[in-house]
Amino acid sequence: MSTHSFRKSVFPTRSNTLKDLGRLVGAMWSSSNASGLQSVVWRFQWETSRDGALKNQILAYNLEDCQALQLLVTELRNIGQAAATRSDVDFANAPKQNTTTSGQQIHDSLEGILRSAHAEYRKNRIEIRQSKAEEENSRKKPGAQKGHQVFRRIVPAKVGKIIRVRRPNQVSPTHRSIPRPI
Numbered sequence: 001m002s003t004h005s006f007r008k009s010v011f012p013t014r015s016n017t018l019k020d021l022g023r024l025v026g027a028m029w030s031s032s033n034a035s036g037l038q039s040v041v042w043r044f045q046w047e048t049s050r051d052g053a054l055k056n057q058i059l060a061y062n063l064e065d066c067q068a069l070q071l072l073v074t075e076l077r078n079i080g081q082a083a084a085t086r087s088d089v090d091f092a093n094a095p096k097q098n099t100t101t102s103g104q105q106i107h108d109s110l111e112g113i114l115r116s117a118h119a120e121y122r123k124n125r126i127e128i129r130q131s132k133a134e135e136e137n138s139r140k141k142p143g144a145q146k147g148h149q150v151f152r153r154i155v156p157a158k159v160g161k162i163i164r165v166r167r168p169n170q171v172s173p174t175h176r177s178i179p180r181p182i
Contacts, residue, residue, distance in 0.1 A: 009076060022068030025075045029064045031057065 013020040019035065031038070039061050046054040083089045099107060 021072050025071045027068030027071050
């Protein structure tokens with residue numbers, strides 16, 4: 001069993017692609033339509049034409065991807081080293097509570113309420129008594145008895161609309177020799 005602790009980083013981006021994360025940490029690509037798919041297209045075009053400009057574009061794209069990855073790794077390392085002191089970094093399992101004085105009082109009050117909660121809540125809670133008839137009705141569970149199929153009535157959206165359904169054939173279309181029960 002490993003003793004490593006695995007951490008997740010969630011950035012304010014639409015996706016976790018290298019392009020989105022790279023742009024967040026300052027990476028740039030020389031081509032506005034740079035993408036993994038576009039690089040495949042460029043490679044295919046280069047293989048058929050052997051155009052030097054396409055080769056340079058592919059090489060530049062790959063270099064820019066590497067630079068973006070290096071920037072991202074550097075940023076992740078910086079976040080890991082300074083996470084406890086950075087205000088823009090929070091922890092899912094132990095979030096920082098950056099609040100005002102009144103906000104802190106509210107947090108403390110809520111913490112007090114949570115601490116006072118206990119397993120015997122039902123025993124000590126305040127409840128409103130029901131009349132015997134209401135109590136009996138609340139004990140009955142809706143639906144069919146155990147083991148029976150539940151049927152629900154479907155009410156059409158437009159009342160007064162008549163829907164006609166043809167009766168199915170008396171003989172199965174795939175097994176003509178086996179009649180269906182009527």
